[in-house]
Amino acid sequence: MFTRLSGKILAALLGAVSLSLGLGAVASRAAEDAVVIPAPAIDEAGKSGIETAVFAGGCFWGVQGVFQHVKSVKSAVSGYAGGEAATAQYETVSTGTTGHAESVKVTFDPRQVTYGKLLQVFFSVAHNPTQLNFQGPDQGTQYRSALFISDPEQRRVAEAYVAQLDKAHVFKQPIVTKITDYTGFYPAEQYHQDFLTLNPTYPYIAYNDLPKIKNLKQIFPADYRQEPVLVLKAKG
Template sequence: MSMSHRRRSLAALLAAMIFSIAAGAASAAEDAVVIPPPDVDEAAGPGTETAIFAGGCFWGVQGVFQHVKGVKSAVSGYAGGKAGTAQYETVSTGSTGHAESVQVTFDPSKVSYGKLLQIFFSVAHNPTQLNFQGPDQGTQYRSALFVAGPEQRKVAEHYIGQLDKAHVFAQPIVTKVSDTSGFYPAEAYHQDFLTLNPTYPYIVYNDLPKIENLKSLFPADYRSEPVLVRKGSKG
């Protein structure tokens, strides 16, 4: 699979790593933050529920949610724009309105929307970074929640306010909450990317720490075997 499509050059990655070493700390995008659970959450209901999370490169966000108990599927894709421009090369221009996103289908009797938000804000990304995550720059890497209805909106907006009021982050949360207007799955080579490419430098440096943080901070919610988009894709 050619990686020429991916706008993350090795030079940029090495520059980020050198900066991190010089600063004596890991990238802020990968630093997990211990945060309280939401004061307001949805009540568990029958069946499954779907929520969309945007927090930078979808590789790592998908990988995190694939390791959460109660998640039935986590699909990388594009949200916030139109169907006609929902292709990686076009979205990567930053001009389509899309955000790289992950559509999570979950069993609310096993994991709540509020718990998924807690994991999202704590280990999946840095919600204080505006239009970038780590080495990835542009509006397509913004922090956003695309809610499925008024209940999700209420929980999301209340939680953002709760966290800002408690000053659990050094900077205000910039995550935008919007109604879901469409979700378009990404190309096949983006699906299950973390699981299929555990030695890829970008994954090693930016995303594998997120999985370790999930395991460490949310041991009761962590599962070792990820739920994958492509059956049998893990060797």
């Protein structure tokens, strides 16, 4: 199973080496299978304007990549949430001692795509919400499943949906996703942004994350868009 490298080694590797894999065999295997789940029975209603939501579900590369392919998402930025600004750096967060989780901040228009729909995608294809403090090969509290809630309506929808899914036993194990108040989000280093799109042949991406994009397209065809909304393109 492919694991991630430290930030310094990864940056050097990406700058010096162009990896080329036979993706047909590798990308067809996913560390975690998607689960088809029902839509939330309770969702936001009547919201207008631009909304943000922060999701944590293992390595932020794959979570960001999934949300960047969801229609009507305005942006999806990889970063850190749950800890202090002073410790929001990759090498420090990777120690598992900062309180941060690798997270993705999603900006969206709730009139076009609801928070409930984003939760459905998150629980179904973006990660496995039954794994406590790990996702696939990644171990530690920085890889925990968590929702950082921006307002009471998001909390109402999230808590109701977790209860709905657990009651329906759609997963083999109970959902362990932490629902906690938003206290701040700190964007990750530039080399982490758009990582899935920019490095599709990187072994970790090919094995763990490209299947998530395939599952998104298959399970949510009406919500899938071929061209992702990229952070670096938006800045440019």
